[in-house]
Amino acid sequence: MTVIEHIDFEVPLWGEFTSPPAAQPSYADLVLASQPVACWPLDEAVGPTASDASGNAINGTYEGPVQFSATPLRPHAGRAVTLNGSDARITVPNDDLINSGAPYSAKTCVAWFATTDPSARQIIFEQGGSTRGLAIYVDAGRLYVGMWSTSSEWFLSTMLPDTQPHMAALVFDGAGKTVTGYLDGVEFDQVAGPGSIYTHPNAPCIGAIGSEGRLHDGAEPSDFDHPFAGRIGDVSLFNTALDTQAISSLHRTGVGR
Amino acid sequence: MSASLFQSSDAAFPDRPRDGGQGLAVELAAGATGQALSIDLSGFEGPLTVRLLLAPNTCVGGRVAVVVGRSSGGDGCALRFDPISRSVVLDVGGEAVLAGDLPGRLAWHSVEIVLDATAGSAELWVNGIGVAQTSGLTALSVPTELLMGAVYKDHGATGTLYLDEVVVADGYVGPVWVEPSSEHMVDPTRWAVIYNTASDESQQWAEHYRAARSVPYANLIGLALDTAETMGQSAFEAMRDDIAAYLNRNSLDSRVGGIIVGHGVPGRYTRSDGQAGSVAAQLQKIDGYEIEAANPVAAADLPTRPTIAQLDGTRITARIDGPTLADSTQRVDRAVTIGHEGLGSGADAKLWFDPITTGPIYEVFVDDMLDWASSLDRQATRLRFESTAATDPPTDPAFSSVSNDGFYWGWRTTAPPAGFFAEPAGARVFCAGLDDLTATAPTLRDMASNSWAATALRMGYAAACGTARPVSVSALPLVRPFFQALRAGWTLGEAWGAATPAVRAGIELIGDPLMCVPLPQAGWNLYGPFDAYESASADQPIAHLRDDERSVLISGPDRPDNESSALYLLRRVDAQGREGADVPIAVGHRSGVATSPPPVPTWPNRSQWSPRIVGGSVEIVAEFAQPFGDTVIVRVDLVEQELGGAITVAEQSEIRPSDAAVRFTQPIEGATRRYRLRSVGADGTPADSPWSRWLSSTSPVPQPIDLVPSPPEVT
Numbered sequence: 001m002t003v004i005e006h007i008d009f010e011v012p013l014w015g016e017f018t019s020p021p022a023a024q025p026s027y028a029d030l031v032l033a034s035q036p037v038a039c040w041p042l043d044e045a046v047g048p049t050a051s052d053a054s055g056n057a058i059n060g061t062y063e064g065p066v067q068f069s070a071t072p073l074r075p076h077a078g079r080a081v082t083l084n085g086s087d088a089r090i091t092v093p094n095d096d097l098i099n100s101g102a103p104y105s106a107k108t109c110v111a112w113f114a115t116t117d118p119s120a121r122q123i124i125f126e127q128g129g130s131t132r133g134l135a136i137y138v139d140a141g142r143l144y145v146g147m148w149s150t151s152s153e154w155f156l157s158t159m160l161p162d163t164q165p166h167m168a169a170l171v172f173d174g175a176g177k178t179v180t181g182y183l184d185g186v187e188f189d190q191v192a193g194p195g196s197i198y199t200h201p202n203a204p205c206i207g208a209i210g211s212e213g214r215l216h217d218g219a220e221p222s223d224f225d226h227p228f229a230g231r232i233g234d235v236s237l238f239n240t241a242l243d244t245q246a247i248s249s250l251h252r253t254g255v256g257r
Numbered sequence: 258m259s260a261s262l263f264q265s266s267d268a269a270f271p272d273r274p275r276d277g278g279q280g281l282a283v284e285l286a287a288g289a290t291g292q293a294l295s296i297d298l299s300g301f302e303g304p305l306t307v308r309l310l311l312a313p314n315t316c317v318g319g320r321v322a323v324v325v326g327r328s329s330g331g332d333g334c335a336l337r338f339d340p341i342s343r344s345v346v347l348d349v350g351g352e353a354v355l356a357g358d359l360p361g362r363l364a365w366h367s368v369e370i371v372l373d374a375t376a377g378s379a380e381l382w383v384n385g386i387g388v389a390q391t392s393g394l395t396a397l398s399v400p401t402e403l404l405m406g407a408v409y410k411d412h413g414a415t416g417t418l419y420l421d422e423v424v425v426a427d428g429y430v431g432p433v434w435v436e437p438s439s440e441h442m443v444d445p446t447r448w449a450v451i452y453n454t455a456s457d458e459s460q461q462w463a464e465h466y467r468a469a470r471s472v473p474y475a476n477l478i479g480l481a482l483d484t485a486e487t488m489g490q491s492a493f494e495a496m497r498d499d500i501a502a503y504l505n506r507n508s509l510d511s512r513v514g515g516i517i518v519g520h521g522v523p524g525r526y527t528r529s530d531g532q533a534g535s536v537a538a539q540l541q542k543i544d545g546y547e548i549e550a551a552n553p554v555a556a557a558d559l560p561t562r563p564t565i566a567q568l569d570g571t572r573i574t575a576r577i578d579g580p581t582l583a584d585s586t587q588r589v590d591r592a593v594t595i596g597h598e599g600l601g602s603g604a605d606a607k608l609w610f611d612p613i614t615t616g617p618i619y620e621v622f623v624d625d626m627l628d629w630a631s632s633l634d635r636q637a638t639r640l641r642f643e644s645t646a647a648t649d650p651p652t653d654p655a656f657s658s659v660s661n662d663g664f665y666w667g668w669r670t671t672a673p674p675a676g677f678f679a680e681p682a683g684a685r686v687f688c689a690g691l692d693d694l695t696a697t698a699p700t701l702r703d704m705a706s707n708s709w710a711a712t713a714l715r716m717g718y719a720a721a722c723g724t725a726r727p728v729s730v731s732a733l734p735l736v737r738p739f740f741q742a743l744r745a746g747w748t749l750g751e752a753w754g755a756a757t758p759a760v761r762a763g764i765e766l767i768g769d770p771l772m773c774v775p776l777p778q779a780g781w782n783l784y785g786p787f788d789a790y791e792s793a794s795a796d797q798p799i800a801h802l803r804d805d806e807r808s809v810l811i812s813g814p815d816r817p818d819n820e821s822s823a824l825y826l827l828r829r830v831d832a833q834g835r836e837g838a839d840v841p842i843a844v845g846h847r848s849g850v851a852t853s854p855p856p857v858p859t860w861p862n863r864s865q866w867s868p869r870i871v872g873g874s875v876e877i878v879a880e881f882a883q884p885f886g887d888t889v890i891v892r893v894d895l896v897e898q899e900l901g902g903a904i905t906v907a908e909q910s911e912i913r914p915s916d917a918a919v920r921f922t923q924p925i926e927g928a929t930r931r932y933r934l935r936s937v938g939a940d941g942t943p944a945d946s947p948w949s950r951w952l953s954s955t956s957p958v959p960q961p962i963d964l965v966p967s968p969p970e971v972t
Contacts, residue, residue: 001306001428005296008422009264009279025409028319029289032412045342045358053319053413055287072354079342079356255351 027074027254028053031110031236034246037097039236040206042090043079044068050090050206058095060206064088073112073165073233074254080112085122085229089207092127098237099127102199105174108238109145110250111136111206114165115230118142121215122228124168125235128200129212130220136168137215137226145170145181148214149197155216156181158188163230167251172197173241185251187244206235259288260321260407268419270310270365272435272473280421283323283407285316285414293325293404296425304376305399307336308369308430310474312419313359316340319411323420326372326400333400334379335409336370338418347381347389350396355381357388360452360479362460363467365419367432367474374399384479385432385507386499431507432475440564442573442751445472445771447565448515449504451496451522454479458582459521465586466519466577469593470771476513478503483523486578486702493526493536501543514565515750515770516540518576520585524701524765525725534763535725537576541760544570548761549732555758557625559741563754573754575770578701579714591719592749592769595686599775602804603640606663606684606777610644610736611656629737636801638740639777640664643886643914665690665713666736672707678716686774687749688713688721689734691764701767710767720749720768732762743774778834779804786815786823793826795836808856810889810939855890855936855944856881864947868932870925875952877921879934886914894935894943895921899928900951907932929953 031039031053038058040050045068050060064087073080083089094100113124118141126135134147138160145168146155156179160166169182172193179193202211208224215221234254242250261284268280281294298305307324317340324336337346347355347370359366369382378392405423407414424430437446450472452463463477480499483492504510518524518537528534528547542550553571554563563573579585600606612626629635630644640663645656658679659665665688673690690709701711701723710723722734734756742752750770757764782798799815817823829837858879860866869876879893890912897907910919923932930953934946 001426001430003424003426003430004298004301005425006423007294007296008273009268009281009420025289026320026322026411028411029409032289043339043342045344051341053411055413 025253027234027250030250030253031234034238034240034242036236036238038092038095039234040090040092042081042206042233042235043072044081045079056095056097058092058098060090060092062088062090066090071231073114073231074167080231080233082231083207083228085116085120085227087224087227089205089224089227090232091210092204092206094201094203097239098204099133100199100201103196104172104198104239105196106239106241107134107172107197108169108240108242108247109134109136109236110167110169110238110242110247111235112165112167112233112254113138113228113230114163115160115228116163117229118160118163120229121226122230123205123208123213123226124228124232125204125206126209126213127202127204128210129202130214130222132197132200133202133213134170134172134197135209135213135215136170138228139215143168143181143183144216145179146216147172147179147193147197149194152194153214153216154179154191154193156189156191157216158183165231167254169242169247169250171241171247176241182244182247182251185248187247207232259286260284260291260410262292262294262406265419268312268421270312270421270433270474272433272475273422280310280312280419281406283316283321283418283420285321285407285410285416285418287412287415289410289412291322291407291410293406293408296403296405297401298326298399298403298425299401301401302399303427304371304373306369306371306426306428306430307403307423308367308382308426309405309423310365310421310433311338311345311359311368312365312421313338313340313343314364314418315416316414316418317416319414320346321407321411321414321418322409323405323407323418324370325404325408327402327404328398328400333398334370334372336368340414340416340418345381345383347379349379349391349394350398352394352396353379353391355379355389355391357381357383358454359383360454360460360463362457362464363474363477363479364464365474369430371429372397372399382429382431384477385475385503386479429506433473434475434508434512435473437512437565440566441562441747442514442565442754443748443771443773445470446476447513448472448517448750448771449476449478449500449509449513450517450519451478451480451500452519453482453484453521455481456484456521459484459519462520462577462582462585466517466589466769469589470769475507476509480522484521486523486700487525487527487533488523489527490529490534492523493534493539496523496536497540497543500540504543512565513572514563514568515573515575517770518574518578520578520582522578524576524578532727533725535576535765537574537765538725538763539761540574541572542570543572549729549759550761552754552757552760554754555735556738556755557735559738559745559755562745562747563751571760573750573766573770575750575753575766575768576701577767577769580702580704584714588714588719589769591717592772595684595719596773596775600640600663600684600686600777602779603663603777604805605661605681606686607641607643607659607661608638608664608666609656609659609662610642611665611667612645626736632737633798633801634737634741634744637744639780639801639803641803641887664688667691673709673712678713682717685713685716685718686720687768688718689736689739691722691724691728691733714767718768719772720766722753722764723767724764726763728762728764729759732757732759732764734758734764740776744776746773746775748773777803778830779832780830781806782828782830782836783809783811783825784828785825786817787826789824793824795826795828805883806887808889812940855938855942856883856888857936857944857946858934861934861946861949865950866947868949868952870952873925875923875925875932877923877932877934877949878918879921879946880918881936882917884915884917885912889938889940889942890936891939892937893919894937895923896933896935896945897923897930898948899930902928902930906935925952
């Protein structure tokens with residue numbers, strides 16, 4: 001073994017410190033730079049707390065037999081969690097920044113996931129009740145993102161044939177009155193949407209329906225229905241509408257390109 | 258800038274203290290920009306190893322990339338510290354991620370990454386243990402620049418972390434080991450400490466012990482083990498092999514001569530033959546065979562202090578465990594305190610000595626122990642001595658309880674009797690209460706365990722020895738070298754090493770082997786006999802006396818010939834063990850007479866004293882200034898004389914060494930008579946107290962004195 005360099009910091013090194021202008025921001029840096037209202041890396045080694053890295057302290061709670069230290073969903077991530085498709089999930093409390101304030105003129109929800117069975121109906125993220133809310137989920141080999149408010153609903157979908165890691169995003173832009181869906185940083189559909197969404201104080205949940213919800217086929221599941229089977233990580237919520245470039249940048253950085 | 262780097266003495270790795278020692282402090286504030294120290298690696302080829310020491314200190318809230326390898330194609334690898342999960346993650350260019358947990362209770366960690374672009378492999382090492390590796394990497398390249406500090410950071414990462422001792426090399430580096438400063442086992446760098454990374458308490462204890470004894474971090478071996486006290490043979494063998502591999506891989510094999518099995522580590526294992534095995538005892542040799550072997554540093558008499566070379570691959574081992582973390586940390590603290598404060602005059606550190614007497618297999622030990630009990634070596638401990646060997650033949654068992662106890666060395670069956678370790682407690686340093694050789698001792702973690710070791714430790718002893726399974730007679734520890742070693746200033750571990758004839762014998766030291774036990778030094782040394790003062794030389798004392806001893810029985814060749822006299826020199830020894838320069842006392846003796854007459858009672862001590870009359874009896878209590886064990890008195894007689902008659906012994910009282918009084922009761926009837934007490938020395942020399950007043954059956958009984966005066970009359 002040959003020592004090439006041994007630095008014990010005994011002699012002054014001031015002149016050798018450098019700022020890293022060429023350094024690439026991390027995925028977490030990019031998320032935080034967009035000022036999320038909540039973001040859960042889901043990279044804990046143990047439960048029960050799923051820490052909110054946004055600084056707003058809206059911490060989630062791991063429930064059921066969540067498996068930690070799962071293989072990360074993206075190269076630069078530390079960990080992800082694996083849910084069993086049964087009784088493992090992450091519950092999130094109501095918060096004015098997420099759902100119990102009103103009205104919200106924009107929202108973006110981004111989540112990384114890898115399902116073990118794309119054909120099964122499984123919830124990645126959901127907030128709100130049967131009256132108003134939004135959700136990202138998998139069903140019958142397709143990825144769904146959608147919103148609903150009283151009798152109106154805006155659901156978008158695209159093919160999801162595999163069990164590989166993906167990044168899904170739902171963007172609601174009240175100013176532009178659009179709802180847009182993204183898969184792996186690429187827009188797959190956009191529809192005309194509302195100008196705002198009012199309070200929907202039914203607790204959010206990662207990996208299952210919370211207390212109530214609504215799906216594209218009119219179903220109104222409840223009480224942790226449609227549990228997710230597979231890995232989930234890096235769920236982020238914004239009260240702004242991230243643009244296509246921002247969503248693309250998130251995915252590109254997330255996969256290390 | 259949300260990260261700043263500066264050199265600081267606070268950030269210095271503690272195992273290599275130097276004048277002005279410094280490390281790299283990484284101060285973090287909310288934000289995503291970092292700062293780094295750049296190392297040029299252009300032109301470097303081959304496997305790249307980066308070893309750094311990392312102290313998480315106050316870092317919280319988000320991940321920090323402390324090392325990033327960069328090449329023309331961008332960042333190729335990154336080593337991140339995650340304070341939330343208390344882990345390090347090596348991201349190899351997006352192809353693989355290796356993660357390893359840091360033992361949460363340790364302050365510093367050795368983190369090492371190995372990147373081999375040619376082989377397409379990567380490894381992550383934490384504290385000298387390989388925690389993750391991968392191969393088949395296709396995009397791995399040798400970086401041309403290494404950045405170090407807080408190269409990137411999560412927005413929420415704040416606080417301060419420390420880095421030090423960064424080594425870039427082309428092969429495995431390992432933790433920072435410290436060159437021992439002594440060839441003897443008093444040096445903490447000679448000891449490896451095993452702890453359990455699966456136990457938070459075990460980690461806490463390891464950090465506590467490291468700080469208390471200045472054990473280098475490299476000597477802490479963290480293994481993921483079962484948290485139960487007993488494990489299976491295969492688990493033990495895996496643990497043993499891991500320890501051997503660690504020592505070998507990290508340049509410690511020839512430096513470490515002792516192993517401590519720490520709190521939370523399984524201390525016992527179930528052997529394939531069904532017997533219980535002691536992990537500590539078995540680790541005395543790590544060569545894969547469970548065969549009892551001779552201890553190369555054991556000796557019946559005090560050898561030269563064992564060196565690492567003399568150990569020759571054998572190791573002295575000890576175990577520190579208990580029902581709770583507090584028990585195990587307090588045991589360490591107590592050992593440190595004893596080393597600092599010593600045993601003072603030894604007044605509350607009696608050595609209770611209880612040799613066994615039955616069974617032919619014990620004869621060699623009984624003979625050896627009885628010989629030691631009456632030897633100069635035993636006197637040299639300057640400890641108050643309570644022994645069943647004082648009777649002839651010795652009795653067994655003799656002590657129903659001990660008190661003011663500093664040491665207990667006994668050979669008795671099963672567990673100590675209830676209430677054996679009585680109040681007032683002494684300094685309680687070491688208990689060698691071996692149970693029957695066919696017994697299996699209970700565990701250390703069981704609060705209800707009544708083994709000698711568990712009971713003694715529960716009652717406050719700093720250390721003990723115990724067995725995990727039946728022990729062969731040839732493996733039993735010898736008392737003489739043990740106390741000689743302590744007397745010479747060796748550590749408890751060294752003394753135990755010298756006292757145990759065999760290794761891997763199922764008998765283990767429980768307690769801190771680095772404890773020093775400063776035995777009392779102050780006292781008196783007696784030299785002689787000499788024919789004349791001019792020919793006297795104080796070369797080898799014939800007796801050691803404690804500071805409070807005032808008499809000694811000289812016997813054997815040291816005693817003058819019949820009807821002759823000799824000169825003896827008595828020299829004061831101070832608390833540092835230094836003899837007085839002068840010769841203050843010279844005493845002549847005559848054969849058949851004790852060096853001094855046995856002491857008479859402090860009560861009664863004047864003529865015409867009045868015995869106490871209770872009912873129809875005379876009750877006489879003779880009180881002495883010291884316990885009989887500290888004098889030459891072997892018997893006290895009650896002597897009586899009838900008026901006008903002969904002087905006879907009315908009653909003889911056997912004495913107990915711990916007592917300082919005797920009681921006699923005589924009927925008060927018949928002739929008028931008087932009494933006196935007679936102390937009888939070990940050589941038969943008597944010493945009488947004054948006579949009492951004459952008593953008869955009509956003697957008036959003393960009336961109580963009214964101590965309350967009558968109130969004055971008011972007129």
